[in-house]
Amino acid sequence: MKELKLEVILSTEKKQKPSFDHLEFGKYFTDHMFIWNYTEGKGWHDPRIVPYQPITLDPAATVFHYGQTVFEGLKAYMTKDEQILLFRPDENFKRFNRSNDRLVMPELDEEGALSALKQLIQIERDWIPTAEGTSLYIRPFMIATEAFLGVHPAKTYQFMIILSPVGAYYKEGINPVKIAVESEYVRAVAGGTGNAKTAGNYAASLKAGEIASENGYSQVLWLDGKENQYIEEVGSMNVFFKINGEVITPALNGSILEGITRKSVIELLNYMNIPIVERKISIHEIQQAYQDGVLEEAFGSGTAAVISPIGELLWKNEKMVINNGEIGSVSKQVYDTLTGIQNGIKEDPFGWAVRV
Amino acid sequence: MKELKLEVILSTEKKQKPSFDHLEFGKYFTDHMFIWNYTEGKGWHDPRIVPYQPITLDPAATVFHYGQTVFEGLKAYMTKDEQILLFRPDENFKRFNRSNDRLVMPELDEEGALSALKQLIQIERDWIPTAEGTSLYIRPFMIATEAFLGVHPAKTYQFMIILSPVGAYYKEGINPVKIAVESEYVRAVAGGTGNAKTAGNYAASLKAGEIASENGYSQVLWLDGKENQYIEEVGSMNVFFKINGEVITPALNGSILEGITRKSVIELLNYMNIPIVERKISIHEIQQAYQDGVLEEAFGSGTAAVISPIGELLWKNEKMVINNGEIGSVSKQVYDTLTGIQNGIKEDPFGWAVRV
CATH class of the missing domain: 3.30.470.10 (Aminotransferase class 4, branched-chain amino acid transferase, N-terminal domain)
Structure with a gap:
């Protein structure tokens, strides 16, 4: 170089x-x-x-x-x-x-x-x-x-x-955070600036974040701006859900930030032979999976928090407690591997870690 | 005070x-x-x-x-x-x-x-x-x-x-401007920050503005972010269309800026007994009115430009030339009255002008 x-x-x-x-x-x-x-x-x-x-x-x-x-x-x-x-x-x-x-x-x-x-x-x-x-x-x-x-x-x-x-981005550290699903405010919409890392997206997120915070939630999970039902992201994190053995993350659509940790998690899960799929997923599907007892894990991925397990989702008045509010095994594996590679403790088969 | x-x-x-x-x-x-x-x-x-x-x-x-x-x-x-x-x-x-x-x-x-x-x-x-x-x-x-x-x-x-x-906001002055209707990018969506006067809305608008400018258009007319068909505003202006004798402006919906000049134009038109209605209006309706020969006038309103007649709208590949590219009589009346009140030349029945 x-x-x-x-x-x-x-x-x-x-x-x-x-x-x-x-x-x-x-x-x-x-x-x-x-x-x-x-x-x-x-x-x-x-x-x-x-x-x-x-x-x-x-x-x-x-x-x-x-x-x-x-x-x-x-x-x-x-x-x-x-x-x-x-x-x-x-x-x-x-x-x-x-x-x-x-x-x-x-x-x-x-x-x-x-x-x-x-x-x-x-x-x-x-x-x-x-x-x-x-x-x-x-x-x-x-x-x-x-x-x-x-x-x-x-x-x-x-x-x-x-x-x-x-130090840790959330005061919870690696302990699961509680996230409120936002039904009124919108972070970004297709055709807007949602996939750019620019100030306005964050400014738009503050109001809902404040309300969530007052109610005891760490952050807000955003839904899409067109139909207000498809999962987008958590402002500082992309999100992953493990449902019935398969990990699902919202597909990139122009309004979701193309997370580098997100990309790494997908590559890592593929490497680990854990089923991972990128697709549209609605809050109703999450809710149904929860009610059916197959919403096994949820976590966010981002540079600031690396991997942050989600222990509770609030959607309107329904509280969905995930994996008894504890970190799930896939979340833990991903966290350990990623932070291990980042800290130089674990083998890095991908060549992700770059020496200064 | x-x-x-x-x-x-x-x-x-x-x-x-x-x-x-x-x-x-x-x-x-x-x-x-x-x-x-x-x-x-x-x-x-x-x-x-x-x-x-x-x-x-x-x-x-x-x-x-x-x-x-x-x-x-x-x-x-x-x-x-x-x-x-x-x-x-x-x-x-x-x-x-x-x-x-x-x-x-x-x-x-x-x-x-x-x-x-x-x-x-x-x-x-x-x-x-x-x-x-x-x-x-x-x-x-x-x-x-x-x-x-x-x-x-x-x-x-x-x-x-x-x-x-x-001086004048547009180099055209009171001469009609050419506006491109945007079909790809979105300025704001309901639940976002569109009705707040904040930087992110303007940052989001620059890309489409640049493309329009390269094609010879002064600004972009935004459509709504959900269905991409309802008229919103022109970034620095709200918009009015005179169709078949009636003036129509998009109703406030949370993603359109609540223009003070917009509000004044509505009050002024009511005072002048010129029919004015605030409602949803789609680009298809504008196009139909144009094809039927009843799209009589169009103008933008805003502090910077006050009243700016729109002489041409581009929607996809269709150029709609309005009133032969000249300022219409209602646009001119509104411009003269508003600027007259602002400059203290005309009577101000509303008490809008405030002495410093």
Whole structure:
């Protein structure tokens, strides 16, 4: 891989690191960040690693008004023999560019961005926590910076990478979460931006998330926007259901995010010879399976949570307790294998783990 | 109205003003802006008018990643006798709070915000252009500023008002625009954020807008996200069709923005005894009316463009030229009356124009 030539300005003061035993998610940031600017007609310029610092933008910058912004999320892990591993990072930068295309934002040099990320992580290697369930969360993102109040794609952009040492995404850790199926609000619809990793999808999700949270549920399971019956995803996770021995996940349809963990789970289940199918699945089918006693397991997959078992689904007034609210055996197997590969503890027959 | 007490720091240097004869839209900004901060547990604090300057935000600020942001748009006009008029500004701040609620953002003190706006405009009165079709565009907006990478509502926000002297929104001015009806992409769906004035809706619209622009169309007319056949709106405008003597505009359904100009047009048409109805209307009905020769006029309404006649609609491969591509008589009457009230030239039986 070609190395991106960049300027490096090191911080003269190092931050006090938080206790790595009590990390929350996305609260602490490391000493440095990567910045790369784009100007129409000039292309990408001035790649640089600089001390972590505020961004300065004109109040009329496009990102504030018209939401032209894209992000990614991935993680770095420190192995027992002090190697740093990334999990399928090329997939993140590929998806970044798919999102860019949907938001009419300039194409990123994927190899250059990955090279910059590796250089940044080397500088910040002391920030990678090592306890089980911890990692260095990586947030590449791009924002439109042009100061102009017309609704059209901006002419200037800034791509950045920031890093955050993190613990479990849910306070439950690997313990099952409770999820409320949303019947009023909609996250995304076919033809919209649901399969792009862009801010508006998350903004749209907050209201339902707040209501679910007030009722004691960790997140919301979204249904499709057209018929309000087909399972989509859980905002920060794709979802899988084990029904009568077969694992089912909603097929990609344009409004569901193409999860990299989702893709990995499918490949892993195939490798393990556990039946897995991608297809449309309605909330009514889930409910019927539950009533028939064949809804055996449910779990979410995503970079932040990796695998998160679902112990309870609320649909309107019906509470469906899955596998007695405990993690199921397939969920556990998938979790152990994926996190094992990510941490370099388990054999990686797929070549997913990439050394920094 | 109670006056909001605020700090005023005047700019020591005044910008060179652009030529008011050649104003574009949203390109120039005045010397000052208004800022108001919100912190959970403390409420709104530190209202201030300061020199127009960049915003400084942590790279992890919620607005960059999860799109928690809301805005409004309204205009100030200078009358011939040097009075400054706003058009129904209370409606804008009411809608601001409806948008805030959808985005789980803190409620704004509407009266306080309007008071701040009036004080800001008094300071910037020399920036209000007077030529026909020009005005001072006002952009109140709020962004989530908390540095935290979890998907939840932020704990800190910044409300701001910036001002921009503007000419016509479309280069066509009051001349009819050509609009392409979108058949692939979707702006918003019921249950989503379509009726909130938030960044994600505009981000979602850019791709189709770009394609339309490449084909020579000014904007896109959106269809509903569920059945892809009912007329919604034109991103920056609501739409009206005159068919067989009756004016029809799509009924508010949760995914269409509740335009203040839209509301005013309806009230005005009722006042003028011109038949106006709000109801569902499909693209097929428009097409049929066109083929039957009874699609007499079409126009868009919005703060930026006020009234913009639609001279051509493209639906798949069919070009529908409306009223020979010329402004219709009802469109012209509505335009003249509305802009007349806004500029203080015409009688205002509704009490819409508010003196600053």
